Amino acid sequence: MEEQLKIDFEKLLENSNFSKKNVELKRKNFDNFIKKGFPNRREENWKFSDLNQIISKNIKNLSFYNDLSKPNKIDQSIFIDGLEHNKLVFVNGKIEKIEFDYEEKNKIEILDDLVLEKFNDVNNSLLFLNNAFVSNYFKLTVKKNYALQKPLIIYNITNKDLVSKNVNLKVDIMLEENSSLKLIEFSNDKSTTNFININYNFDLQKNSILKNYKIDNNSNSNIKYYFNNISQDTNSVSEIFLLSSGSEFIKNEINCNLNGIYASAFVNGVFMLNETKHHEIKTNINHLVENTKSYQLIKSVLDDTSKAVYQGKIFVDSKAQKTDGYQLSKAILLNDNTEFNAKPELEIYADDVKCSHGSSSGSLNEESIFYLMSRGLNYKEAKKLLINGFLLDVVEKITDSEIKNLIKNIMSLKQ
Amino acid sequence: MLKIKNLKADIENKSILNNFNLEIKPGEVHAIMGPNGSGKSTLSNILSGKKGYDVSGEILFENKNLFELETEERAHKGIFLAFQYPLEIPGVNTNIFLKTSLNAIRKARGEKQLDAIEFLKLVKLKAKDLKFDEEKLNRQLNVGFSGGEKKKNEILQMSILNPKLSILDETDSGLDIDALKIVADGVNSLRKKDNSFLIITHYQRLLDYIKPDYVHVLMNGKIIKSGGPELALELENKGYENFN
Structure with missing residues (x-):
């Protein structure tokens, strides 16, 4: 694989004008x-998901160079109906559409051709991979005091043209003071056995609100890694909901730094897995100043030989008195052959805190x-009613009622 | 309506019911009384088709062999069990559950399913009769309900589903006098010439409010004596131990 990496990296440099x-x-x-390679189970973070x-089991002849010069067709039929929204469309890793028709143009800033500015020495080999191969990245800034009129999807x-490729995406979102954004990330894969590596960076300034809903619902053979880095200033709120269901493998890593007092983070997630699917949610919620709050609720329904992993970590700095941290999974x-691994971790250095797991x-x-x-009710109906009831309370945590309904529809939870 | 012949039921090689016989005709109310462990709940479970018992003998319901029917098919045919311990079902709205249940049964019977408005009208009426707090119908099924509310909810379900044979498994346990009266009124209002009841209880108390046609004493897995309502009083006076 190292050989292929080198060839493809040179190809990338040759065909771009960095x-x-x-x-x-x-x-x-x-x-x-x-130097580091793909992470394996010897690393604590990856011990349940090697x-x-x-990758070597699922992807034959993985290659790393994508020719992004040719435009891709967008299959319009997958656009979400019945919910007015702004659009940002990636097809096979290339931005194909940016549409913010509902917004005041001077209240947002969109940059779609950013390149790396500085070296970020994080202990995460997949971020190195992303930074090495991503060509341009996207940044949205929501200006001070502006709330987006409509959600961004x-x-x-x-699509089918993408086979055994590594795709790297990077999206930065900056919410200035008192601004807010509802962001839905909706995956639709008709491709086979790719490794998709996505890095989101969210910067939430004072009093800003981010609602982020990630929906991966259609069955596909791709392997995905998300690294979501969230930095929160005073009194900001992040609400994340994950529907983790469709892809063969997903690891969703959420690193959230609560840097300002009264900042709060909510991470709610649902795993609905069957066949051989294997999904993980790994959180690091870092309470770094006093009076911050975090809440995590993860529910799984596992069938066939599927496997789900939840590693939830709450870190409380010695300065972070009056922290309120909660997590439950x-x-x-549904089957003896399924597996659920939970590793709750509390690391607390302050003495006046409320934390539970x-x-x-x-x-x-x-x-x-x-x-x-x-x-x-017959057996099937009874089972479905119980499962829906079990999952419903996570979905009910979604604070936007329109999006909550959309997600209920997608999950067939409508009663 | 219901004929039980030589019913034998074992669970994990332990005999629970043995040589059990009972016949209930349309419109009749039968009470089965017995001490703890006499097999009362096993009987109601078997009539509803709960799995996990080794059974032999015969149970006919309207001349159909019950052993050939799944639990939900028995419900479709008109058998209803009011549970001794109604289950809490988180995340399932009570109204929606009731509607799903009613429409499943109506569908199986080839009747028209009720739409939301028709259903709400029906459920409102029934809830009022039972003095059942309507607001509770919008909550999760039995979650956070008191013992009495759970039992009332069972009777509400019974009155909405309008079964032919209702089995009340210790419905009176855990009810205060007021709730007991309401539940009994609910049952009495469903008494018609075609509807039958099998009331399973420890105590004679409930039978002050629901007058049975027959009383049977169940001990060690079989009926040891049958008679009229007076048998319940006799039992109450003597106690189970001295009854033989």
Whole structure:
């Protein structure tokens, strides 16, 4: 694979006109990736999901160079109906549409051709890979005191032309003081066995509100890694909801730094997995100043031989008195061959804090099924009602009612 | 309507019911009384089709062999079990559950399914009769309900589904006198010439409000004595231990 990486990296440099400084930065990232390689289970963070093995098992002849010169067709039929929204469309990793028709143009700033400015020495080989191979990246700034009129949907589309490729995407979102954004990330994959590596950076300034809903619902054979980095200033709110269901493998990593007092972060997620799917959510919520709050609720329904992992970490700095941190995960295993791994971690250096965690897993309650069947529902209907009821309370946490309804529809939870 | 012949039921090689016989005709109310562990709940579970028992003998419901029917098919045919311990079902709205249940049964019977408005009208009426707080119908099924509310909810379901044979498994346990009266009124209002009841209870108390046609004493898995309502009083005076 190293051979292929080198060939493809040179190809990328050859076919792009990066500045000299930029090439240097890219090379540094590239060298770091070559040194570390894909993460494997020897790293604590990856002990339940050995990405190196998963990639070599699922992807034959992975290659890293994508020719982004030719435009791709957008399959309009996948656009979400019945919800007015702004659009940012990626097809096979290339930006194909930027449409902010509902917004005041001087209240937002859009840059779609950013290049790396500085070297970021994070201990994450996949970020090195991303920084080495990503060509341009996208940045949206929402200006002070502006709330986007309509949600923004980022469509992440891959089509049949994409096979056994590594795609790297980078999106930066900056919310200035008192601004707000509702962001839905909607994946639709018709491609096969690619490794998609996405990096989101959110910068939430004072009193800003981010609502971020990530929906991966259609079945596909891709392997995906998301690194979401969130930095929050005073009194800002981030609300994240993950529907993790469609792809063969996803690891969603959320690193959230609560840097300003009264900042709060909510991470709610649902795993609905079947077949051989293997998904993970890994959070690091860092309470760095006093009076910050975090809340995490993850529910899983696992069938066939699927596997879900939730590693939730709450870190409380010695300065972060009056922290309120909460996390809970629950799983229903529909089958003896499924697996749910939870690793809650609390690392607390302050003494006046309120932190709790809990995790449970088990099969569907047969008594409850009998109760529902005695009221005329067949086994399948009873099971579905119980599962929907189990998942519903996570979806109910979504604070935007329009988007909540959309997600209920997508999950067939409408009652 | 219901004929049970030589019913034998074992669970994990332990005999629970043995040589159990009972016949209930349309319109009749039968009470089965017995001490703890006599097999009362097993009987109601088996009639509703709960899995996990080794059974032999015969149960006919309107001349159909019940052992050939799944739990939900029995409900479609008109058998209803009011649970001793109604289950809490998180995330499932009570109204929606009731509607789903009613329409599943109506569909199986080839009847028209009720739309939301027709259903709400029906459920409002029934809830009022039972003095059941309507607001609770918008909550998750039985979640956070008191013991009495759960039992009332069972009777509400019964009155909405209008079954032919209702089995009340210790519905009176955990009810205060006022709730007991309301529940009994609910049952009495459903008494018609075609609807039958099987009331399973420890105590004679409930039978002050719901007058049974027959009382049976169940001990060690079989009926040891049958009679009229007076048998319940006799039992109450003597206690189970001295009854034989």
